Amino acid sequence: MRHVVTGAGSGIGLALAHRLGDRGDDLVLVARSTARADELGRTFPRAQLLVADLADPGTLNGLGRQVDGEVDTLLHVAGVVDLGRVDRLRLAEWEEQIAVNLTAPAVLTRELLPHVRASHGTIVFVNSSAGLTANAEWSAYAASKFGLRAFADALRAEEVEHGVRVSTVYPSRTATPMQEKVHEQEGRTYDASRWISVDTVVDTIVHVIDLPADATIPDVTVRPVVPRPGT
């Protein structure tokens, strides 16, 4: 299988790219800069690297022409978060979260749709529980993820006729560098063992993309078990 993955440099995306690469699948990875692409190339020597800064979605225009042939899955994993009350959030924080979490996945999808249609492939959006419920201080991130959910729903309805499956995965708190940053912003002590492991989220994504062609999983939520039994 051939997968295009965003966010393969850290957290869920990094673990997902390792899982797919380790089983012999082909990877096309999107990196924010040439320096980052070089680093990713050292981690994933067989991968094709594409350079685009998702915070500047215009850099994605024409990216589809750099990809030859069919793409089995397009895996939108990259994301950014900045917490803050509405009276404190800066315009730049709004713009980055909307660009990376919503506009960039939309533009990248448009660029790669012909490749995914050619394989009757699957597009996966890594959303968030914040894409289903918006809590205080999460306005910008939640708005971007609510938007991403709407985008995925509309895309799913459009792509039925092309045999493309569209799935959204909604993880809750997962032990990654992003979650460490969230804890910092919340002023809480970070304890990775409390949260979902990246491998569990990767298991979920892999289950979605490996599903036999007779079915699709449009939406799946993944929640931590807190407290853990026996703790």
Ligand SMILES: NC(=O)c1ccc[n+]([C@@H]2O[C@H](COP(=O)([O-])OP(=O)(O)OC[C@H]3O[C@@H](n4cnc5c(N)ncnc54)[C@H](OP(=O)(O)O)[C@@H]3O)[C@@H](O)[C@H]2O)c1
């Ligand atoms: N961790 C959680 O608790 C949690 C919960 C629910 C949903 N999610 C979602 O899961 C996804 C993955 O999150 P994570 O926790 O694995 O985060 P992470 O460890 O912070 O990794 C985020 C990835 O996104 C990439 N990225 C960010 N801005 C970019 C840009 N401008 N251009 C290109 N790439 C960019 C980063 O690139 P670099 O490697 O270059 O920095 C990194 O590889 C996100 O969509 C997030 O919203 C996470």
